[in-house]
Amino acid sequence: MREVNAKQIKEKVKELFLTANFHIGEDVLNAIKEASVKENSETGKNVLNMILDNYKIAANEVLAICQDTGLAILFIKLGQEVHINGNWEEAINEGVKEAYVEGYLRKSSVTDPVFDRKNTKTNCPAIIYTDIVPGDKIEFLVTPKGFGSENMSRLAMMKPADGSEGIVNFIVETVKIAGPNPCPPTIIGVCVGGTTDQASVMAKKATLRKVGEHNPDPRYSDMERQALEKINNLGIGPAGLGGNTTSLWVNIDYKPTHIAGMPVAVNVCCHAARHASGVI
Amino acid sequence: MKEVKLNTPLKEEDVRDLKVGDVVYISGYICTSRDMGHLKMKEVIENGEKLPVDLTGGVIFHAGPVVKKKDSGFELRVIGPTTSIRMEPHSDFIGNLGVKMIVGKGGMDEGTSKALQKYGMTYLQAPPGCAVVLGEKVEQIENVFWMELGVPEALWVLKVKEFGPLVVGMDSTGNSIYRDIKVNGKKLIEKMF
Numbered sequence: 001m002r003e004v005n006a007k008q009i010k011e012k013v014k015e016l017f018l019t020a021n022f023h024i025g026e027d028v029l030n031a032i033k034e035a036s037v038k039e040n041s042e043t044g045k046n047v048l049n050m051i052l053d054n055y056k057i058a059a060n061e062v063l064a065i066c067q068d069t070g071l072a073i074l075f076i077k078l079g080q081e082v083h084i085n086g087n088w089e090e091a092i093n094e095g096v097k098e099a100y101v102e103g104y105l106r107k108s109s110v111t112d113p114v115f116d117r118k119n120t121k122t123n124c125p126a127i128i129y130t131d132i133v134p135g136d137k138i139e140f141l142v143t144p145k146g147f148g149s150e151n152m153s154r155l156a157m158m159k160p161a162d163g164s165e166g167i168v169n170f171i172v173e174t175v176k177i178a179g180p181n182p183c184p185p186t187i188i189g190v191c192v193g194g195t196t197d198q199a200s201v202m203a204k205k206a207t208l209r210k211v212g213e214h215n216p217d218p219r220y221s222d223m224e225r226q227a228l229e230k231i232n233n234l235g236i237g238p239a240g241l242g243g244n245t246t247s248l249w250v251n252i253d254y255k256p257t258h259i260a261g262m263p264v265a266v267n268v269c270c271h272a273a274r275h276a277s278g279v280i
Numbered sequence: 281m282k283e284v285k286l287n288t289p290l291k292e293e294d295v296r297d298l299k300v301g302d303v304v305y306i307s308g309y310i311c312t313s314r315d316m317g318h319l320k321m322k323e324v325i326e327n328g329e330k331l332p333v334d335l336t337g338g339v340i341f342h343a344g345p346v347v348k349k350k351d352s353g354f355e356l357r358v359i360g361p362t363t364s365i366r367m368e369p370h371s372d373f374i375g376n377l378g379v380k381m382i383v384g385k386g387g388m389d390e391g392t393s394k395a396l397q398k399y400g401m402t403y404l405q406a407p408p409g410c411a412v413v414l415g416e417k418v419e420q421i422e423n424v425f426w427m428e429l430g431v432p433e434a435l436w437v438l439k440v441k442e443f444g445p446l447v448v449g450m451d452s453t454g455n456s457i458y459r460d461i462k463v464n465g466k467k468l469i470e471k472m473f
Binding site for chain 1 (some may be wrong): 301316343344345346347348357358359360362363365385386387405407408409410411412413415416429430431432433445447449457458461462464465466468469472
């Protein structure tokens with residue numbers, strides 16, 4: 001057994017949320033740069049250039065890329081040979097709290113969704129997904145998820161007969177309904193299969209796959225290409241002010257499912273597609 | 281399409297003159313308000329009380345800032361627009377307060393379009409997810425009210441200089457970029473299916 005202290009977990013989580021909020025990934029940065037050249041609307045070009053400026057200043061001055069520093073979401077692979085000294089969940093939440101308080105990130109979490117809506121002032125509780133895997137490492141993938149885009153996400157329990165065409169159309173329709181709201185250009189994460197719950201979680205995870213990387217299965221990568229092309233023909237454009245850059249990328253993943261169903265979850269992520277990963 | 285620099289308090293003629301696509305920079309004071317902030321404003325007015333700030337000729341910014349507490353008050357770190365459609369039910373109320381500009385992202389719906397025409401208001405799109413660039417246009421935090429709602433939901437009064445670029449997304453004559461793009465997108469979807 002490898003011993004890992006709760007304090008190490010807290011420190012790692014803190015470090016990753018600070019990194020994610022201040023620094024955009026190179027894949028997204030390059031995609032925006034490329035789009036700023038290809039964009040056909042002047043306003044759209046201006047918006048994309050402003051986004052690029054914003055990334056640069058945020059990183060240089062250590063400021064949050066976006067004021068919506070999101071809910072704290074973690075995908076963790078926990079090696080089964082690891083023994084944790086201390087409280088796992090508390091350590092993660094402490095890391096989130098310290099990142100958001102000490103890094104002057106906005107605390108956007110409210111206690112009760114209907115009645116109190118009281119700010120927890122720590123951005124906790126974090127949303128934690130843990131997979132137990134072989135080995136003695138802990139791998140973290142974290143994302144601060146803003147709600148302008150989260151609010152535009154959708155789920156459909158489609159019929160197997162709807163096929164790949166039905167799925168692509170549902171994805172495009174989701175982006176169309178979202179319109180200007182999710183801060184386009186967006187990154188679209190999709191999961192087909194599983195159950196309502198599994199598809200939703202995996203669609204969120206799909207938003208974290210690198211822009212420019214396709215699903216290795218050519219049938220799914222074809223769907224990704226088709227969906228992206230149709231989306232960028234909708235005319236929504238950067239900031240929703242018109243143009244041909246509405247999404248930067250579409251990531252489709254799949255899971256085995258029931259003989260009678262074909263769940264499709266679409267998670268929308270804004271252009272501030274922030275995430276960071278690290279290992280203990 | 282023109283580029284305009286305006287100072288608060290705004291006059292109705294300043295706003296009536298703006299057309300969809302125009303670019304605006306605002307100097308003076310703007311107030312933030314989002315979901316709970318709007319409900320709080322309504323509650324105050326319904327109780328026959330006065331709002332802590334006079335919004336005549338004012339600007340409402342759909343936003344929740346990131347701030348740093350200092351010995352005396354707060355320092356603004358970054359700020360950017362939130363999705364405006366959530367505040368759609370309040371447009372007439374906001375117009376009636378004398379507000380002349382609503383700044384946010386994603387545009388609003390037909391109720392707002394009517395209110396813009398009725399009261400002589402405009403809706404402006406702020407660059408979304410560009411919180412650092414926009415934050416640099418805020419000179420200082422002038423005041424804050426209703427902190428019990430939490431930092432994002434409180435009413436922040438910001439002193440701004442050439443705050444923008446803001447694009448007129450909906451004007452006071454009933455035009456809306458968002459409506460045009462939606463209608464166009466719908467046609468494309470119909471063709472697609």
